[in-house]
Amino acid sequence: MFKTTTAIAAVALGLAAGPLAAQEDFPNDTVTIIVPYGAGGGTDNFVRALEGPLEEAFGTDVAVRNIAGGGGAVGLTQTLTNEPDGYTVTIPNNAFYTLVGMGNVNFELDDFDYIARLVTEPYVLTLGESENWSDLESFVDYAEEEPVTLGFAGVGSSSHIMTLAIADALGVQVQFVPYGGGSEATAAALGGHIDGVVLSPSDVVSAIEGEGGLTPVASTGESSLLPDVPLFSDGGVDVTADQWRGIAAPAGVDQAVIDAWEAALKEAVQDESFQQAVDNLGVELAPLYGDELQQFVQDGSDLFLPLTESVAQQ
Amino acid sequence: MKVLSGRVVFDLVLLAGAVWGLVQARSLPAAFGPGQIGPGDFPAAVMIIAIVALLAVLWQDLRASREEPRAEEGSTERVGLAETFGVLATGVLLAGYIALLEPLGFLASTVAFLFLAVLSCTWFLDRPDSGAAWGRLLLSAAVLAVAGTGLSYVVFTYGFGLIFP
Amino acid sequence: MSVLIDAFGLIADIKVLVAILGGTFLGLVMGSLPGLTAAMAIALLIPLTFGMGPIMGIGMLLGAFCGAIAGGAIPAILLNIPGTPSSVCTTLDGFPMARKGEAGKALGVSISASFIGGVIGAVLLILLAPPIAAFALKFGPAEFFALGVFGLVIIASVSSGSMLRGLVAGLLGLALATVGADPITGAMRFTGGQPALISGIDLLPALIGLFAVSQVLKDVVDRTGADSADKAPQNFTSARPPWGLLARAWRVIASSTVIGVIVGAIPGAGGSISSFMSYDQARRMSKTPEKFGTGHPEGLIASESSNNATAGGALIPMLTLGVPGEVATAVLMGGLTIQGVRPGPALFDQQAEIVYGIFLAFILANLAMLLMQLLGIRLFVRILRVPPRMLMPLILMFCVIGVYGVNGSIFELWLMFAFGLLGFFLNRYGFGTAPVILGLILGSLTESNLRRGMVVFDGDWTQFLLRPISATLLGLAVLFLGFVLLQQRRDRRRDKENTA
Numbered sequence: 001m002f003k004t005t006t007a008i009a010a011v012a013l014g015l016a017a018g019p020l021a022a023q024e025d026f027p028n029d030t031v032t033i034i035v036p037y038g039a040g041g042g043t044d045n046f047v048r049a050l051e052g053p054l055e056e057a058f059g060t061d062v063a064v065r066n067i068a069g070g071g072g073a074v075g076l077t078q079t080l081t082n083e084p085d086g087y088t089v090t091i092p093n094n095a096f097y098t099l100v101g102m103g104n105v106n107f108e109l110d111d112f113d114y115i116a117r118l119v120t121e122p123y124v125l126t127l128g129e130s131e132n133w134s135d136l137e138s139f140v141d142y143a144e145e146e147p148v149t150l151g152f153a154g155v156g157s158s159s160h161i162m163t164l165a166i167a168d169a170l171g172v173q174v175q176f177v178p179y180g181g182g183s184e185a186t187a188a189a190l191g192g193h194i195d196g197v198v199l200s201p202s203d204v205v206s207a208i209e210g211e212g213g214l215t216p217v218a219s220t221g222e223s224s225l226l227p228d229v230p231l232f233s234d235g236g237v238d239v240t241a242d243q244w245r246g247i248a249a250p251a252g253v254d255q256a257v258i259d260a261w262e263a264a265l266k267e268a269v270q271d272e273s274f275q276q277a278v279d280n281l282g283v284e285l286a287p288l289y290g291d292e293l294q295q296f297v298q299d300g301s302d303l304f305l306p307l308t309e310s311v312a313q314q
Numbered sequence: 315m316k317v318l319s320g321r322v323v324f325d326l327v328l329l330a331g332a333v334w335g336l337v338q339a340r341s342l343p344a345a346f347g348p349g350q351i352g353p354g355d356f357p358a359a360v361m362i363i364a365i366v367a368l369l370a371v372l373w374q375d376l377r378a379s380r381e382e383p384r385a386e387e388g389s390t391e392r393v394g395l396a397e398t399f400g401v402l403a404t405g406v407l408l409a410g411y412i413a414l415l416e417p418l419g420f421l422a423s424t425v426a427f428l429f430l431a432v433l434s435c436t437w438f439l440d441r442p443d444s445g446a447a448w449g450r451l452l453l454s455a456a457v458l459a460v461a462g463t464g465l466s467y468v469v470f471t472y473g474f475g476l477i478f479p
Numbered sequence: 480m481s482v483l484i485d486a487f488g489l490i491a492d493i494k495v496l497v498a499i500l501g502g503t504f505l506g507l508v509m510g511s512l513p514g515l516t517a518a519m520a521i522a523l524l525i526p527l528t529f530g531m532g533p534i535m536g537i538g539m540l541l542g543a544f545c546g547a548i549a550g551g552a553i554p555a556i557l558l559n560i561p562g563t564p565s566s567v568c569t570t571l572d573g574f575p576m577a578r579k580g581e582a583g584k585a586l587g588v589s590i591s592a593s594f595i596g597g598v599i600g601a602v603l604l605i606l607l608a609p610p611i612a613a614f615a616l617k618f619g620p621a622e623f624f625a626l627g628v629f630g631l632v633i634i635a636s637v638s639s640g641s642m643l644r645g646l647v648a649g650l651l652g653l654a655l656a657t658v659g660a661d662p663i664t665g666a667m668r669f670t671g672g673q674p675a676l677i678s679g680i681d682l683l684p685a686l687i688g689l690f691a692v693s694q695v696l697k698d699v700v701d702r703t704g705a706d707s708a709d710k711a712p713q714n715f716t717s718a719r720p721p722w723g724l725l726a727r728a729w730r731v732i733a734s735s736t737v738i739g740v741i742v743g744a745i746p747g748a749g750g751s752i753s754s755f756m757s758y759d760q761a762r763r764m765s766k767t768p769e770k771f772g773t774g775h776p777e778g779l780i781a782s783e784s785s786n787n788a789t790a791g792g793a794l795i796p797m798l799t800l801g802v803p804g805e806v807a808t809a810v811l812m813g814g815l816t817i818q819g820v821r822p823g824p825a826l827f828d829q830q831a832e833i834v835y836g837i838f839l840a841f842i843l844a845n846l847a848m849l850l851m852q853l854l855g856i857r858l859f860v861r862i863l864r865v866p867p868r869m870l871m872p873l874i875l876m877f878c879v880i881g882v883y884g885v886n887g888s889i890f891e892l893w894l895m896f897a898f899g900l901l902g903f904f905l906n907r908y909g910f911g912t913a914p915v916i917l918g919l920i921l922g923s924l925t926e927s928n929l930r931r932g933m934v935v936f937d938g939d940w941t942q943f944l945l946r947p948i949s950a951t952l953l954g955l956a957v958l959f960l961g962f963v964l965l966q967q968r969r970d971r972r973r974d975k976e977n978t979a
Contacts, residue, residue, distance in 0.1 A: 032477075038886060040522030040810030045817050048526045065477045067887040070677035071660075074888055077674055102665060104677050149935055155665040177934055178663055180747065180927065183809060187746040187802045193619030194935060202816070206801020206823025213824070273529070280819045311665065321908050328647065335654055335669070343666050351933050353661035353668060356926045357654060364650040370643055400699040405900065408692070408875055412892040415883070424876060431872035438703045439868050458869055466880060474509075474523040476884045 026086055026260045030061040033247075034090040036075025038068040042202070042281065043091055046119065046245055049277035053268035071095065071154065073105045080107055084252035086261060089115065092248040094158035094241075097301055101308025102156045113253045114297050115261045117246040117288040118269060119278055122221035123162040124229060125150075126204045126214045127196035128189045136170075136217040136235055139196075143172035148195040151177045151185035153203075158243060161307045162220070163198040169237045189214055200243055201225040202282040225282040241303050245283075246293075262289050319379050325372045332368060336361035400438035407431050420478035421463060428459035486835030489534045490843065498531065499840055502539035503847040506546025507855075511554055513691045513874070514683065514881010516563045517547035517790075517807040525814040533818040533833065538840040540814045544807060545844040548790055549593040549852065552783055553859050556585045560691040560874065564682055565789065567916050568754040568782035570690070571637065575774030582860050584721065588776050589783045590852040591720035592732070596784030597845035599736040600743075600791025604798075605838050611792070612799040615744040620932030621943045623747065625952035627925030630752050632956045633759045634914045635963045636771075641909060642967060648910040652918020653925075655680050662927035663934065675890040682751075684882050684891040685919055688898025689905075689912040691878045695871045696903040702867055720853065724776060731761045731777050732784045739785035743792025746804045751920050753792075757785035763962070769970065791841070798822050798834060 033051075037043050047064050055062045067075035072095045082088035092114060099105045125136070133139035142148070150167070152159035155178040167174040177194050179185035182203035189197045190207050196214070197204065201223040207214045208226075216229045221242045223229065232239040247261065268274060269287055278285050288296055339361060342354030411427040418426075432455040442448060470476045489495070502524060509515040509523070520543040528536030551562030556573035569589065576585035603611070618626070631649065638645020658669045659679030670676040725732065735757035742753035761781035762771045771778045793804040801823030803809035812822055820826065820833055827834055852859075862870070882895050902912045929943075936942040943949055 038522070040518060040525060040813050042813065044522070045525065045813050049529070049817065051526075052529075063477055064475075065887055066885075069681070069886055069888050069891070070674040073674035073677055074886075074890070078887075104660075104667070105674060155660065155663060175934055175937070177931055178665075179931075180662070180923075181809075183802045184747045187616060187796065187800070188619060190800060190802070191616035191619055206821060206825070209801075210824030276819070277529075277817055280817050280821075282816070282821075324904050324908050328651070332654070338669060339657075342661075342668060343664070350938060351930050353664055353666040356929070357657040357668065360650055360653045360657070360922075364647065364654065367643060367647045367650060371647055374641075374643070394703075397700045397703045400703045401696050401903070404696060404699050404871075404875075405896075408879075408899070409896060411875075411879060412889065412896060415879070415892070416889055428872050428876060431875065432868055435699070435868035435871050438699060440866070454869075458873075462873055462876065466876065470880060470884065474884075475526060476523070476880075477887070478883070 026257045027058050027060050029087060030063050031058060031086075032063045032065055032088045034075050034079045034088065035064060035066045036068065036072040036079075036090060036095075037066065039066045043093070043245060046278075046281060046283070047091060049274055049281075050118070050268060053271035053274045054264060056271070057264035057267040070104070071099065071157070073099055077105060077107065080111055080250050082250055084113065084250040086249055086253050086257035089247050089249045089261075092244075092246050092297075094161075094243050094300060094304060096248075097304035098156055098158050098161060098308045101161075101305045102312045103309075104156075109297070109301055111251050112248040113251045113258065114293055115247040115249060115253075115258055115289070116265050117244050117286065117293055117296060118265065119283040120221065120242040120244045120286045121200045121202070121283045122219045122223050122242050123159060123166075123198050124201055124204060124216045124219045124223070124226060125166055125196060125198055125232075126189065126208065126216045128192055128194070128214055129212055130195065133217075134215070136230070136232075139217060140170050140172055143170070143174070145173075147173040147175050149175045149177050151179050151188055151194045151197045153182040153185055153199060154178055154180065156308065156311055158304065159198050159200075160311065161304050162239070162241065164307050164311070165241070165303065166198060166232070166237075166239055169232070169239050186214075200282075205282065222284065223282070224279070224284060241300060244286075244296075244300075246288075265289075319375075321375050322372065322379065325368060325375055329365065329368045329372065332361050332364040336365065396438065400434075403434045403438065404431070407434060416479045421467060424463040424466075425459045428462050429455050432458055482831045482835055485832035486839055489832060489836040490538070490839045492535075495535045495538050495840070496843070498535045499538040499542045499843050500847050502542025503546040503844050504542075504851060506543035506548075507550040507848065507851060508546075509543070510547030510550025511562045512877050512881060513554060513560050513562055514687050514878055514884065515547075516551075516683065516885075517544055517565075518810045519885055520544070520547040521807060521810045521814060525810070525817065528814060528818065531818075533815075533820050534836045534840070536818050537815060537820065537833075537837055538844070540811055541837065541840050542844040542847060544790055544811060545597060545787070545841070545848050546851075547807075548786055549590070549597070549783075549848050551786075552589045552593065553586065553852075556589060556779075557582055557859065557862050558874070559694050561686065564686055564751040564916070564920070565754055565786040566782070567686070567690070567751070567913055568637075568758045568786075569779060571758065571772050571782070571913065572775050572778030573782075575772070576776070576779065577863070579774050581774070582863060583856060585774075585776075585779060586852075586856050586859060587720050588724065588779050590849060590856070591722070591725055592780040592783040593787040593852075594845055594849040595725065595732055596736050596739060596787035597790060597848070598842060599732075599784075600740050600788035601838065601842050601845065602791075603736070603740045603788075604791040604794055604841070608795045608799050611741065611744050611795050614741070615746060615796055615804075616800075617948060618745050618748070619946075620928040620935055621946045621949040622952070623928035624925055624932055624943060625949035625956070626745075626748060626752075627921045627928065629952045629956040629959075630756065630917065630921045631925070632960045632963070633755050634917055635960065636759050636762055637755065637913045637917065638911055642963075644908075644910045645914045648905060648912070648914035649918040651905075651910075652915040652920075653922040654918075655685070655915070656919050656922025657926065662923065663930045673890065675888055675894075679923065680894065680919065681886065681891060682916075682919060683885055684895040685898050686916060687878045687882055688895040689902035689915055691874060692895060692899025693902030693906060693912065695874055696899065697906060698867060698871060721776075725780065728777055728780050730764060731781050734760050734764065735781045735785035736788040739788030740792035740795070743789035743804060744795040746796050746802050748804070748924070751916075753789045754782040754786040755917055757781045759959075763959070768966065787845070794837075794841070798837065799824065799827070 079090040132142045185197045219229045339354040339357040414423045509520040551566035552569045555561040555566040555569040559574040561567045634649035738757045739753045793808045797803045797808045
């Protein structure tokens with residue numbers, strides 16, 4: 001009898017204190033991370049690795065929900081139907097810009113509050129075996145005269161846009177060949193059907209091993225998987241955008257909740273098993289919060305949006 | 315002589331779909347350059363072949379229904395009223411389940427669906443004749459609904475980590 | 480040799496063995512539920528492997544992979560509902576066998592054919608992985624296009640009744656495959672502004688709708704008013720693996736496993752095609768091709784030995800090159816990566832004992848699958864004794880769980896519903912649903928590679944005809960199509976003579 005009364009009292013108290021408590025002792029309920037891709041993919045594996053450490057940091061349950069479809073469009077649209085209370089978040093990456101730029105979704109970039117960037121991963125220009133080139137310089141010399149074929153993962157994907165940006169910056173003639181995914185493009189380059197690919201290090205790292213493998217000639221950023229690959233910027237070519245993954249919520253989240261998220265994430269990324277998983281996945285731990293993060297998102301949007309819109313208009 | 319059998323109606327529906335597809339495909343943006351295949355070309359080709367094949371099918375079906383109207387009547391194709399209602403009821407129940415899955419949540423909608431679907435299937439498939447049998451059936455339907463829902467919820471949520479609304 | 484002993488040492492650990500058994504069991508369960516595929520089974524188990532050692536986690540995932548592919552055959556045979564896309568072909572002869580009262584025998588044939596296919600696939604993987612991988616890499620746009628065209632000819636032989644109607648169903652599949660963003664330019668086609676359709680129609684809701692939902696609706700019609708006791712009594716004595724039958728069908732097994740391994744190894748071709756190709760080939764080799772589709776064990780053997788050999792084939796490019804061939808191995812590779820095992824040439828050089836451990840675990844998983852299923856046959860057959868009024872609502876519930884569970888999308892449930900109605904009418908009016916699935920799988924393969932080839936070859940379409948592999952495949956497609964047409968004409972003449 002006593003138990004029931006306290007339970008009722010607790011519920012009543014909880015209801016009364018609801019809106020206030022939601023901000024002050026965030027979180028006191030399950031936090032849901034919507035992964036806008038299918039289970040078992042790179043993003044999903046990353047989030048599953050984050051799940052445990054984040055639960056510890058928050059002291060509540062963290063649920064991972066896969067809502068796939070439309071290259072992320074369905075899950076992101078679904079995320080926006082939730083309250084901006086910080087209990088439902090999703091994973092932002094460069095696909096945010098390309099989805100908006102392609103005009104396939106009815107949301108804008110500022111419909112989200114960006115809470116953190118956690119990991120990054122560069123794009124690597126990786127070439128097949130050829131007598132015409134051995135490094136970036138000889139490749140550019142060749143491709144200024146003769147068109148080359150470059151593959152990437154999907155039309156209008158961020159790797160497509162980066163292929164455009166790289167071709168522009170190098171001033172080379174490129175036939176753009178979209179593939180269904182990174183592994184298909186890698187296989188095509190290995191088989192000599194295309195001249196090279198622009199993909200992330202984890203897509204190509206196995207393909208550069210062994211005889212007749214691919215050669216990574218330049219990268220947009222540092223990668224622990226490919227430590228010896230020169231950067232584009234080393235050669236005076238200004239292409240620096242990286243793929244990234246972080247946390248974003250529907251816009252309008254209270255600052256106190258964002259602070260709670262930052263604190264929890266800062267603790268979670270210290271977790272040893274998470275760091276091990278990040279290492280195994282071949283991505284770089286590069287947390288970024290607050291104003292720096294907003295600037296980073298703005299830079300990405302400045303780079304990706306115009307290029308994507310030009311692809312969409314073709 | 316009944317020309318508009320269900321068979322012919324379905325042929326016409328498919329044909330209309332193919333024609334619509336062809337019109338849509340023609341309105342897609344053209345290819346980049348000469349010699350290239352544009353977004354609309356492959357679908358258009360598929361639709362044109364489909365229209366030709368469907369016209370042939372339609373011709374076959376019309377001829378068949380004209381030549382042997384009686385054979386058709388006696389064949390398995392004839393569907394009684396009970397069968398039609400059975401399919402309709404099952405379809406409506408499934409549609410209702412899908413529509414209510416998110417508003418009501420997995421547990422409530424699944425219990426309701428299983429309970430009603432078992433009753434509906436019982437009504438159409440093997441209807442008992444006595445009132446006492448109905449009582450037992452109601453009970454078994456309720457048990458199956460609750461047990462089926464509970465078991466699958468536990469297995470999929472805790473075992474496999476799926477998340478339901 | 481010492482590597483093999485090291486690998487044995489890794490495997491011969493009770494925890495590893497339990498993990499393989501557990502993975503296989505869960506794979507079997509998930510594969511046999513409509514909606515949960517091999518890729519899904521692996522994806523769901525990945526978080527469970529986080530705390531395990533590499534070989535233990537890998538063993539569990541490999542078990543789930545083998546189990547799910549084999550498990551898909553159980554509902555295919557008993558209920559005409561393929562549990563996974565690769566068991567669509569299994570329904571063609573498996574279900575008619577069950578209808579004749581030979582459900583136990585059909586399961587026995589299917590399980591042992593799965594095992595043989597899986598083990599031969601594993602042996603080919605161990606012995607011939609590098610040359611097969613090198614061959615698979617030869618597949619560029621022209622070759623994929625030719626493979627797609629070659630596959631489309633199969634529509635003729637999986638059409639249950641009239642070939643013209645089968646063609647219509649196949650074209651319907653091809654048309655549906657063009658929904659979504661254009662593979663080359665990104666232009667939206669037939670999406671009606673639905674974000675969920677940007678990436679095209681997902682195979683799973685289509686499969687579940689066309690086969691499972693439509694089958695339930697069909698059963699409602701068939702059984703309404705009918706006496707429920709008129710089913711053929713099930714013969715339970717023949718549930719033992721029919722080794723004699725399998726030995727006599729060695730040619731079917733040989734061709735099916737080779738097709739399975741090679742098609743499985745070609746990255747991007749997808750495993751679901753291989754069972755169709757093997758089925759088609761078995762039919763062509765048979766002295767009694769007209770028996771296929773009526774409950775002929777050879778058709779069942781072709782489909783099941785092939786789709787399990789495909790699992791071994793799909794591991795080839797993943798392990799040797801680090802390039803997964805299709806969804807299930809892509810997910811599996813993600814699982815290995817998170818364990819710190821990065822497949823590729825370096826793995827063979829530096830951690831050969833892990834590679835051999837994977838081989839051994841794969842064979843063990845096949846063995847576990849055989850034993851569990853043989854023990855389970857009597858249990859599986861009991862599904863048929865569940866009264867339909869209870870079975871059908873449960874099937875529909877699993878359909879909803881499966882489709883919703885994968886992508887969490889209500890839209891895909893509606894898609895499943897629409898495909899259910901479509902499939903119901905397609906079956907009712909003799910068009911059949913298997914050609915639709917074949918068209919849906921092959922449509923995007925054919926079109927995207929045709930278009931990609933035009934970009935890569937700079938508009939020179941003669942490349943499609945001049946490259947050796949592609950020329951061979953296209954030539955075979957024409958040859959086989961002629962063969963089928965000729966055979967049909969002969970059959971029709973024979974029918975006329977018989978009726979005269």
